[in-house]
Amino acid sequence: xxxxxxxxxxxxxxxxxxxxxxxxxxxxxxxxxxxxxxxxxxxxxxxxxxxxxxxxxxxxxxxxxxxxxxxxxxxxxxxxxxxxxxxxxxxxxxxxxxxxxxxxxxxxxxxxxxxxxxxxxxxxxxxxxxxxxxxxxxxxxxxxxxxxxxxxxxxxxxxxxxxxxxxxxxxxxxxxxxxxxxxxxxxxxxxxxxxxxxxxxxxxxxxxxxxxxxxxxxxxxxxxxxxxxxxxxxxxxxxxxxxxxxxxxxxxxxxxxxxxxxxxxxxxxxxxxxxxxxxxxxxxxxxxxxxxxxxxxxxxxxxxxxxxxxxxxxxxxxxxxxxxxxxxxxxxxxxxxxxxxxxxxxxxxxxxxxxxxxxxxxxxxxxxxxxxxxxxxxxxxxxxxxxxxxxxxxxxxxxxxxxxxxxxxxxxxxxxxxxxxxxxxxxxxxxxxxxxxxxxxxxxxxxxxxxxxxxxxxxxxxxxxxxxxxxxxxxxxxxxxxxxxxxxxxxxxxxxxxxxxxxxxxxxxxxxxxxxxxxxxxxxxxxxxxxxxxxxxxxxxxxxxxxxxxxxxxxxxxxxxxxxxxxxxxxxxxxxxxxxxxxxxxxxxxxxxxxxxxxxxxxxxxxxxxxxxxxxxxxxxxxxxxxxxxxxxxxxxxxxxxxxxxxxxxxxxxxxxxxxxxxxxxxxxxxxxxxxxxxxxxxxxxxxxxxxxxxxxxxxxxxxxxxxxxxxxxxxxxxxxxxxxxxxxxxxxxxxxxxxxxxxxxxxxxxxxxxxxxxxxxxxxxxxxxxxxxxxxxxxxxxxxxxxxxxxxxxxxxxxxxxxxxxxxxxxxxxxxxxxxxxxxxxxxxxxxxxxxxx
Amino acid sequence: xxxxxxxxxxxxxxxxxxxxxxxxxxxxxxxxxxxxxxxxxxxxxxxxxxxxxxxxxxxxxxxxxxxxxxxxxxxxxxxxxxxxxxxxxxxxxxxxxxxxxxxxxxxxxxxxxxxxxxxxxxxxxxxxx
Numbered sequence: 001x002x003x004x005x006x007x008x009x010x011x012x013x014x015x016x017x018x019x020x021x022x023x024x025x026x027x028x029x030x031x032x033x034x035x036x037x038x039x040x041x042x043x044x045x046x047x048x049x050x051x052x053x054x055x056x057x058x059x060x061x062x063x064x065x066x067x068x069x070x071x072x073x074x075x076x077x078x079x080x081x082x083x084x085x086x087x088x089x090x091x092x093x094x095x096x097x098x099x100x101x102x103x104x105x106x107x108x109x110x111x112x113x114x115x116x117x118x119x120x121x122x123x124x125x126x127x128x129x130x131x132x133x134x135x136x137x138x139x140x141x142x143x144x145x146x147x148x149x150x151x152x153x154x155x156x157x158x159x160x161x162x163x164x165x166x167x168x169x170x171x172x173x174x175x176x177x178x179x180x181x182x183x184x185x186x187x188x189x190x191x192x193x194x195x196x197x198x199x200x201x202x203x204x205x206x207x208x209x210x211x212x213x214x215x216x217x218x219x220x221x222x223x224x225x226x227x228x229x230x231x232x233x234x235x236x237x238x239x240x241x242x243x244x245x246x247x248x249x250x251x252x253x254x255x256x257x258x259x260x261x262x263x264x265x266x267x268x269x270x271x272x273x274x275x276x277x278x279x280x281x282x283x284x285x286x287x288x289x290x291x292x293x294x295x296x297x298x299x300x301x302x303x304x305x306x307x308x309x310x311x312x313x314x315x316x317x318x319x320x321x322x323x324x325x326x327x328x329x330x331x332x333x334x335x336x337x338x339x340x341x342x343x344x345x346x347x348x349x350x351x352x353x354x355x356x357x358x359x360x361x362x363x364x365x366x367x368x369x370x371x372x373x374x375x376x377x378x379x380x381x382x383x384x385x386x387x388x389x390x391x392x393x394x395x396x397x398x399x400x401x402x403x404x405x406x407x408x409x410x411x412x413x414x415x416x417x418x419x420x421x422x423x424x425x426x427x428x429x430x431x432x433x434x435x436x437x438x439x440x441x442x443x444x445x446x447x448x449x450x451x452x453x454x455x456x457x458x459x460x461x462x463x464x465x466x467x468x469x470x471x472x473x474x475x476x477x478x479x480x481x482x483x484x485x486x487x488x489x490x491x492x493x494x495x496x497x498x499x500x501x502x503x504x505x506x507x508x509x510x511x512x513x514x515x516x517x518x519x520x521x522x523x524x525x526x527x528x529x530x531x532x533x534x535x536x537x538x539x540x541x542x543x544x545x546x547x548x549x550x551x552x553x554x555x556x557x558x559x560x561x562x563x564x565x566x567x568x569x570x571x572x573x574x575x576x577x578x579x580x581x582x583x584x585x586x587x588x589x590x591x592x593x594x595x596x597x598x599x600x601x602x603x604x605x606x607x608x609x610x611x612x613x614x615x616x617x618x619x620x621x622x623x624x625x626x627x628x629x630x631x632x633x634x635x636x637x638x639x640x641x642x643x644x645x646x647x648x649x650x651x652x653x654x655x656x657x658x659x660x661x662x663x664x665x666x667x668x669x670x671x672x673x674x675x676x677x678x679x680x681x682x683x684x685x686x687x688x689x690x691x692x693x694x695x696x697x698x699x700x701x702x703x704x705x706x707x708x709x710x711x712x713x714x715x716x717x718x719x720x721x722x723x724x725x726x727x728x729x730x731x732x733x734x735x736x737x738x739x740x741x742x743x744x745x746x747x748x749x750x751x752x753x754x755x756x757x758x759x760x761x762x763x764x765x766x767x768x769x770x771x772x773x774x775x776x777x778x779x780x781x782x783x784x785x786x787x788x789x790x791x792x793x794x795x796x797x798x799x800x801x802x803x804x805x806x807x808x809x810x811x812x813x814x815x816x817x818x819x820x821x822x823x824x825x826x827x828x829x830x831x832x833x834x835x836x837x838x839x
Numbered sequence: 840x841x842x843x844x845x846x847x848x849x850x851x852x853x854x855x856x857x858x859x860x861x862x863x864x865x866x867x868x869x870x871x872x873x874x875x876x877x878x879x880x881x882x883x884x885x886x887x888x889x890x891x892x893x894x895x896x897x898x899x900x901x902x903x904x905x906x907x908x909x910x911x912x913x914x915x916x917x918x919x920x921x922x923x924x925x926x927x928x929x930x931x932x933x934x935x936x937x938x939x940x941x942x943x944x945x946x947x948x949x950x951x952x953x954x955x956x957x958x959x960x961x962x963x964x965x966x967x968x
Contacts, residue, residue, distance in 0.1 A: 363843070386858060393866050399859075401868035405883045411865035415858065532901075550940060554920035554947055556901040615929070623890070623928030645922035646896060690893050698898070729898045793898075795922050 003154035013051035020044035024126035078180035095153035105202035127209035180617030200237030208303035267309030300346035428486030455482035483512035503821030510813025520803025563792035589670035695789030739768035
């Protein structure tokens with residue numbers, strides 16, 4: 001019932017969006033906007049928004065009341081979720097995130113209705129409602145003329161899983177429990193990260209709409225004034241979203257770093273870069289009434305990039321290319337139409353008007369702010385292009401190979417590095433020229449002596465101190481430092497005269513600081529014990545030979561710690577595994593480890609506490625997935641990044657839950673009082689070729705060995721030996737024993753003959769008790785083994801990551817700079833608006 | 840004007856060709872074990888973990904080994920030089936990146952493709968009717 005109402009309200013919203021779109025179109029058809037028709041547009045735009053809000057409210061209600069007969073509720077939630085995550089579940093799936101996107105758009109576009117003057121309002125709203133029309137079509141989920149449009153968030157579970165026996169026998173079956181929110185998403189970051197992205201996506205439609213409106217109405221200049229603060233706002237939102245995503249990935253998701261050139265990350269980076277290019281050309285346009293063409297183009301491209309990346313990430317095209325899982329909801333065609341429509345309408349109108357667009361008669365001299373700014377914007381554009389090419393590998397790559405993989409990260413790094421250098425240097429040149437007129441090149445060059453000399457000195461010092469030996473990195477570092485110094489000089493001067501105008505310089509400094517921080521990622525190094533370091537060096541030299549006589553090519557990147565046995569790591573820290581505790585802190589079965597670090601020279605101690613937890617909601621019966629939350633020790637020059645890759649405790653817990661089929665049962669066991677203990681009882685059952693681990697012992701049952709007549713005990717009917725290999729990981733000894741199992745016929749009875757077999761290096765024995773004929777498993781009893789289990793070990797991945805704090809600092813400076821600029825531009829625009837009104 | 844246009848065109852052509860050339864070299868191809876074996880070069884192989892074959896982490900060599908069946912149905916042992924990745928059991932498919940040598944695939948990078956939460960019927964398949 002609620003679902004029907006929900007679907008109905010989305011359909012009404014969809015129809016209302018069409019009406020408002022048509023109304024805005026008709027209203028702006030003539031030179032003078034028709035206010036009456038425009039009002040109809042507003043009315044239906046409001047209706048559309050209200051209906052989407054209503055439908056979203058219904059979905060949230062369904063989620064909070066756990067109505068698992070709805071597929072969306074079943075698929076993304078479960079009864080154990082706290083209200084925070086229930087709320088986030090609203091946009092955890094594609095359908096919900098489209099709704100969120102539409103809602104953000106609706107709210108932001110209300111601002112356009114309120115604050116845009118008559119010239120542009122109606123046509124701008126036309127293009128904005130056009131984008132909303134496409135987005136709404138993704139979620140209505142109705143069939144029109146045999147074509148199914150969109151995927152409704154109100155689909156029923158029974159319809160979705162109609163093929164399952166449980167629904168075939170009982171179509172009214174309602175699951176008692178949902179399949180739960182992905183464990184990786186159960187983090188407070190999910191509350192804030194997606195909404196910020198979608199506010200950014202929604203805002204980026206505004207410069208797009210303004211650009212198209214200006215092309216339509218042939219008013220090519222004034223649009224940038226109202227569009228400018230929104231573009232800044234969109235870029236600020238994308239920046240914050242990118243930062244939150246990077247920080248989330250780094251701090252809690254153990255992706256290993258804050259950036260991986262993953263398509264989903266690129267999806268918000270490319271529009272951000274294009275938005276940046278647009279912001280700069282708009283500034284030129286404001287200042288000198290040139291570069292209209294570029295401003296229009298970048299405004300169109302920035303939004304087209306958002307839609308294109310949405311297409312890539314949501315259509316299933318990226319399949320194997322990303323660590324993120326992409327769901328193909330069957331929206332491929334609709335998404336394709338969306339991106340084609342945006343590109344064709346955008347670029348089509350641009351090309352159609354191209355000849356008419358204002359152009360300059362004389363070219364700008366090389367050292368003019370117009371030219372330098374334009375060069376900077378072009379560099380940004382090319383950077384965005386490169387990243388788009390890389391992200392499009394599943395499509396463009398087919399030119400080269402049949403099943404293209406994503407490019408190696410080096411592709412992105414190599415190609416963006418030179419542009420980063422150019423852009424960094426241009427920021428300084430442009431800033432100097434922007435605020436001061438120079439009579440000659442010499443005078444300009446004279447101004448640049450101070451920042452150049454200072455930056456050179458700092459770079460040389462940094463190179464000496466850090467031992468950077470890559471020439472490109474040196475140039476890059478110089479460019480970044482030059483940008484910090486140069487922009488700081490300009491900022492210092494501005495602070496004295498026009499402090500409100502420092503937004504630009506602050507963002508440039510932030511950008512340059514960010515560039516310096518990025519360099520750190522090139523020097524991420526695993527931290528290891530001396531033995532492993534030596535081993536890796538030997539591998540590097542090709543001196544390590546494997547069992548089959550081939551040189552080993554793989555390095556070891558983790559080290560093992562035994563409880564309370566310190567290891568010297570990187571010749572720098574004594575690292576000790578102190579403790580592991582099952583805390584259940586945030587989820588059932590969560591484990592917290594205590595790893596103690598002691599600086600070898602200073603004796604200073606600190607502790608790191610990585611987590612390890614079972615992802616119950618993500619796992620299938622019998623195969624528990626575990627994941628980690630790293631522990632990060634943030635430092636001024638570098639971070640220590642540590643996570644657990646496995647431990648004796650995890651293996652024990654895994655064994656306890658291995659046979660359970662439902663996740664409630666798993667959770668119950670994980671929470672019970674035997675948590676963390678051995679579940680062993682001296683007996684092991686192993687199939688041939690398999691091994692099991694008990695404490696520090698790896699026990700492998702290699703094969704059966706048939707016994708000769710001569711070996712058999714007297715009166716034996718049949719006998720067999722089992723080749724058992726025991727590997728003591730702690731002592732690093734391996735030995736093989738062959739206990740006997742035989743049946744003896746005595747006094748009319750079959751008696752099992754299975755003597756205790758002792759180990760050379762161990763103080764316990766093994767008895768080959770039985771063969772389970774059905775499974776070929778052997779039943780082995782280890783007598784006295786349990787007392788010898790003393791191993792508590794943990795595998796540690798530890799990395800030194802330089803300059804991560806610098807990256808965060810740069811990001812904050814960028815955000816700060818953007819905010820200053822938005823405040824200033826917003827008040828500028830308001831003043832303009834008032835002046836126009838009073839005229 | 841002329842000169843600028845010429846420089847511009849040369850730059851665009853040069854830039855695009857260099858970019859595409861380098862891009863072509865930076866991507867690989869998803870292949871099967873047999874091709875990886877044949878060429879001996881670095882490859883991305885897509886496949887599925889075979890649960891009932893032996894698998895485990897060797898604490899001495901710090902290698903996680905398991906058997907994988909590629910999309911052509913070939914089964915090979917994979918030796919991964921890191922501990923078992925997160926989500927490994929949960930993966931609907933794996934992409935192992937590395938080299939084939941002597942019938943064993945030596946991987947130093949692995950993408951674990953998690954099943955989308957979409958169509959997650961794991962609870963329902965076992966639901967009592």
